[in-house]
Amino acid sequence: MKSIKLVIIGDNSVGKTCLFTSYVERKFPTDYVPNVFGGYTATKTVDGKPFTLGIWDTAGQPEYDRLRPLAYPQTDVYLICFSLLSPESYDHVRTKWYPEISHFGPSTAAFLLIGTKLDLRDSSAIIDELRNRHMAPIQYQQGVAMCRDIGADMYLECSALTLQGVDVVFEEGMRAVVNPRSTRKRKNTCIIL
Numbered sequence: 001m002k003s004i005k006l007v008i009i010g011d012n013s014v015g016k017t018c019l020f021t022s023y024v025e026r027k028f029p030t031d032y033v034p035n036v037f038g039g040y041t042a043t044k045t046v047d048g049k050p051f052t053l054g055i056w057d058t059a060g061q062p063e064y065d066r067l068r069p070l071a072y073p074q075t076d077v078y079l080i081c082f083s084l085l086s087p088e089s090y091d092h093v094r095t096k097w098y099p100e101i102s103h104f105g106p107s108t109a110a111f112l113l114i115g116t117k118l119d120l121r122d123s124s125a126i127i128d129e130l131r132n133r134h135m136a137p138i139q140y141q142q143g144v145a146m147c148r149d150i151g152a153d154m155y156l157e158c159s160a161l162t163l164q165g166v167d168v169v170f171e172e173g174m175r176a177v178v179n180p181r182s183t184r185k186r187k188n189t190c191i192i193l
Helices: 016-025 087-104 124-132 140-150 166-178
Strands: 002-010 037-046 049-058 077-083 110-116 154-157
Touching: 002 016, 002 087, 002 166, 016 049, 016 077, 016 110, 016 166, 037 166, 049 166, 077 087, 077 166, 087 110, 087 140, 110 140, 110 166, 140 154, 154 166
Parallel strands: 002 049, 002 077, 077 110, 110 154
Antiparallel strands: 037 049
C-alpha cells in the first residue's frame, strides 16, 4: 500500500494544530497543547485507492526555524496554512513558507494553500479589532491570488471549530498526491474549488 506524507506548516497560532486535531478527532480541541512535531497515521481511501496517510503537524515559531525542515524529507504534500484574520500570516506565505519548502523540501511535493478560522472572518468584533489596526480579514479572492502567485495546487478555506471544509482540506491534499498534475514545478497555476 502506498504511503503519503502530509506536512502542515504556517505561522504560530494560525490554527494548524486545531485543524489537525479536528480532522483526527472529529471535534475542536478544548485544550491547547503547543507542539514541535505532532503525528498521526491511518489508512485512508481516496478515489477508490487505499494508502497510508501520515500527517506531521509542525511548530511555526521562529525558534523552530532550524528544526522544522527536518520534517520535510520525503514529504508528498504540504498544507501551507495562514489565518484569515491575520494579514501578517498571509504575507508570510510568500516571504517565509513558500521559500522554506522550496529550499528544504522535495521539488515534486504538492502544496495546498489553506486559509483557517473561516468561522471568524465575518465576526463584527474581529472586523472592528482589525480595523482599529488599519487591517481587514483576508478575503477569498486574496487567497486565490496568493495561490496563483506561489503556484499552489489549490486554495481552500476551513474552520477547525465548525469542521467546515476540514475533510475537504485533507481529501484534496491526498488527492493531489494520488492524482498528481502531469508535471509539478514550483510556480504552476492552481485549481480553485
